[in-house]
Amino acid sequence: MAMEVTMMLLNAQSVDGTVRKHAEERLKQFQEQNLPSFLLSLSGELANDEKPVDSRKLAGLILKNALDAKEQHRKFELVQRWLTLDSAVKAQIKSCLLQTLSSPVHDAQSTASQVIAKVAGIELPHNQWPELVGALLSNIHQLPPHVKQATLETLGYLCEEVSPYVVDQDQVNKILTAVVQGMNSAEGNNDVRLAATRALYNALGFAQANFSNDMERDYIMRVVCESTLSPEVKIRQAAFECLVSISSTYYEKLAPYIQDIFNITAKAVKEDEEPVALQAIEFWSSICDEEIDIIEEYGGEFSADSDIPCFYFVKQALPALVPLLLETLLKQEEDQDQDEGAWNLAMAGGTCLGLVARTVGDDIVPLVMPFIQENITKPDWRQREAATYAFGSILEGPSPEKLTSIVNVALNFMLSALMKDPNNHVKDTTAWTLGRIFEFLHGSTVDTPIITHANCQQIITVLLQSMKDAPNVAEKACGALYFLAQGYEDIDSSSSPLTPFFQDIVHALLTVTHREDAGESRLRTAAYETLNEVVRCSTDETAPMVTQLVPIIMTELHQTLESQKLSSDEREKQNELQGLLCGCLQVMIQKLGSSEPTKYVFMQCVDQMMGLFLRVFACRSATVHEEAMLAIGALAYATGSDFVKYMPEFYKYLEMGLQNFEEYQVCAITVGVVGDICRALEDKILPYCNGIMTQLLKDLSSNQLHRSVKPPIFSCFGDIALAIGENFEKYLMYAMPMLQSAAELSIHVSGGDDETAEYTNLLRNGILEAYSGIFQGFKNSPKTQLLMPYAPHILQFLDSLYMEKDMDDVVMKTAIGVLGDLADTLGSNAGPLIQQSVSSRDLLTECLSSDDHLIKESAEWAKSAISRAISV
Numbered sequence: 114m115a116m117e118v119t120m121m122l123l124n125a126q127s128v129d130g131t132v133r134k135h136a137e138e139r140l141k142q143f144q145e146q147n148l149p150s151f152l153l154s155l156s157g158e159l160a161n162d163e164k165p166v167d168s169r170k171l172a173g174l175i176l177k178n179a180l181d182a183k184e185q186h187r188k189f190e191l192v193q194r195w196l197t198l199d200s201a202v203k204a205q206i207k208s209c210l211l212q213t214l215s216s217p218v219h220d221a222q223s224t225a226s227q228v229i230a231k232v233a234g235i236e237l238p239h240n241q242w243p244e245l246v247g248a249l250l251s252n253i254h255q256l257p258p259h260v261k262q263a264t265l266e267t268l269g270y271l272c273e274e275v276s277p278y279v280v281d282q283d284q285v286n287k288i289l290t291a292v293v294q295g296m297n298s299a300e301g302n303n304d305v306r307l308a309a310t311r312a313l314y315n316a317l318g319f320a321q322a323n324f325s326n327d328m329e330r331d332y333i334m335r336v337v338c339e340s341t342l343s344p345e346v347k348i349r350q351a352a353f354e355c356l357v358s359i360s361s362t363y364y365e366k367l368a369p370y371i372q373d374i375f376n377i378t379a380k381a382v383k384e385d386e387e388p389v390a391l392q393a394i395e396f397w398s399s400i401c402d403e404e405i406d407i408i409e410e411y412g413g414e415f416s417a418d419s420d421i422p423c424f425y426f427v428k429q430a431l432p433a434l435v436p437l438l439l440e441t442l443l444k445q446e447e448d449q450d451q452d453e454g455a456w457n458l459a460m461a462g463g464t465c466l467g468l469v470a471r472t473v474g475d476d477i478v479p480l481v482m483p484f485i486q487e488n489i490t491k492p493d494w495r496q497r498e499a500a501t502y503a504f505g506s507i508l509e510g511p512s513p514e515k516l517t518s519i520v521n522v523a524l525n526f527m528l529s530a531l532m533k534d535p536n537n538h539v540k541d542t543t544a545w546t547l548g549r550i551f552e553f554l555h556g557s558t559v560d561t562p563i564i565t566h567a568n569c570q571q572i573i574t575v576l577l578q579s580m581k582d583a584p585n586v587a588e589k590a591c592g593a594l595y596f597l598a599q600g601y602e603d604i605d606s607s608s609s610p611l612t613p614f615f616q617d618i619v620h621a622l623l624t625v626t627h628r629e630d631a632g633e634s635r636l637r638t639a640a641y642e643t644l645n646e647v648v649r650c651s652t653d654e655t656a657p658m659v660t661q662l663v664p665i666i667m668t669e670l671h672q673t674l675e676s677q678k679l680s681s682d683e684r685e686k687q688n689e690l691q692g693l694l695c696g697c698l699q700v701m702i703q704k705l706g707s708s709e710p711t712k713y714v715f716m717q718c719v720d721q722m723m724g725l726f727l728r729v730f731a732c733r734s735a736t737v738h739e740e741a742m743l744a745i746g747a748l749a750y751a752t753g754s755d756f757v758k759y760m761p762e763f764y765k766y767l768e769m770g771l772q773n774f775e776e777y778q779v780c781a782i783t784v785g786v787v788g789d790i791c792r793a794l795e796d797k798i799l800p801y802c803n804g805i806m807t808q809l810l811k812d813l814s815s816n817q818l819h820r821s822v823k824p825p826i827f828s829c830f831g832d833i834a835l836a837i838g839e840n841f842e843k844y845l846m847y848a849m850p851m852l853q854s855a856a857e858l859s860i861h862v863s864g865g866d867d868e869t870a871e872y873t874n875l876l877r878n879g880i881l882e883a884y885s886g887i888f889q890g891f892k893n894s895p896k897t898q899l900l901m902p903y904a905p906h907i908l909q910f911l912d913s914l915y916m917e918k919d920m921d922d923v924v925m926k927t928a929i930g931v932l933g934d935l936a937d938t939l940g941s942n943a944g945p946l947i948q949q950s951v952s953s954r955d956l957l958t959e960c961l962s963s964d965d966h967l968i969k970e971s972a973e974w975a976k977s978a979i980s981r982a983i984s985v
Contacts, residue, residue, distance in 0.1 A: 156209035173224030230270035269312030353392030401468035442499035470510035505546030544589030551596035695740035706751025777819035791836035824879030831886020888934035933975030
């Protein structure tokens, strides 16, 4: 077979389906029968300059896919498989790959670069292939430029694949030297300079030590800044991408360079081609992000203990930066809104202006107002749209006091422009700006209300009228109404000015959902989301109207279930609609189920509703399953123990959801719904517990399930234990060891990135919620003794959490709660154990003096439970 591999690879790309299928099957068969020989012949194909380009490219691609996969469990299997291959075979493959870097065929080199990086990603952490970096660096001095280019590309991919910890500093220095030299203007070949600049982008994470050294940092910064002036547009773009990355990775080292960088970015924004100008704006957006984070974290007061001081670069650059950004707003494209995901200079400039407003607050207002006043009434639509966009962009950040008087004047103008402006772009941006006014300057937190009983009618009239406009304008009008409704969420129920218009609003939104063109500009979705918000924030007065809305939405859902024989495109649209309708019903269930008078009326149609949801599960779409599951969770909560009558029919779908590894969001939501059902049914859920627990334990021990589902599963153990009390006894021997090993695992994950820290806290919280539910479930039962053997480990877990010092507030609250539950349930038996524990007293003291009243409350309760346990 190895002889015919070229033919198979070419046939696998044939236009003829039969030929293609046959070749794919033969390749698969070859791989299964003799993997080493298969991988060797692919690497041989890739390295052979006499073979056709197409077969070489595919050979490289198949090699790459044999080393890496998106799904965690599959990736793990592939890594293990490679590590266990015969070392002579691996050596031969690696030698072919390195040889391919000097091939004159660019596609072959480029594929080999990626495969080398994948192999390095597996081997370097295991201290294998130590000679790789040296071999690559010796290539840098080769004469044909294409070899140099391919090598730099490989170094870039390598830095993307491996963690900085697995390459020693000496090699890092050599890699950076090679890359920065490749970027230098002395390098005559543009392809080499481009490859080097892109490689630097990936290597920046490795350069911590180099950026701490003034001379080395100066050199790197100089070369990057020079590259932003290269005659080649792709090199300029790549150099600005490096600057953007440096701005977030090494913010605290930028002060000496910021003036030069401002000049370079300003020149690029004004004069350069769009891809370069966009990156130059992105640099300032990134600086804003950094400063917003620092200011939020330290509340603007920097003491010696803040890790990174804020240099206020944005504040210093304001007088020059704001006019530069305002200028970009006038560079709109004729058809910018029609294209979802369009991104151009005007949009980037407006986004950056919004971030600047959040960074500097009130200081931005006087710099932007003259631009708005000058352009808002100009005959050219571009000037009116830019002025409106500038106004909408700066509404988040400055204080309401600074903006209220301006907004009061602007509101009438905006409403009139939304009705009368002849240009679609201007109307679109005006509706968006109204939405921003309602989002940031309206609601219970704002002292001077912008919306009064006097102007409310005009606002509603204009918004409902605009919902008949073009889809992009109508969608933004729905968005504005969404924030308008949301602002009345916390207001005393009798005084919402929207109440008199409730019927008109609902009618207008339902009309929008039936528009022929509701599929454009996300219009239908926006209309349903707004309808949900209007219902969620409605008052008791309008409850009868919400009740009348239920059968209307149910009928619509019923109609989607009736339609036969749809094309795949129509099926997709229908699934989306079903998801929206289920979401809508969920909000109504929550609204009507929360007060007795409406609950009674609503209970009349629960059977019918549940019937519809069960039929929805017959559709094979993940989004619809998520929405239907969430609606059923709300239904269980509202109907309480009566929900038990739906369990025989619903249980199979519950089980299906818990088994859905592929669409893990569905699995996670189903786990949450099990919790809702436990709370609703309490011990009536007992007949279903064996099946549910078996499935949850299976989920936990699977390496196929996405890790994000594991914390909610642990919490779910707690919900089940709380519902069935001492009946949880038979699951203890399975659940407790799993909790124990997860707890141990969650302690040894420190020093990671933010994402790891966030996940670790979620995991710890899930474990603690499980313990808490189990203790509370066994309370006052003669079987509490069964928990005694687990108590020392749980206290040890709490000790190590306290010692780690990286708990967030949520974990802190759950942890002190578990300490209280343990004392409360085990009573005098727990006393001596708690007294021996290393940090229980410190944890309690810290929580009692917490600023967070929820932590304090839990701690007060835990304190009394502990003193009862100890005094006995």
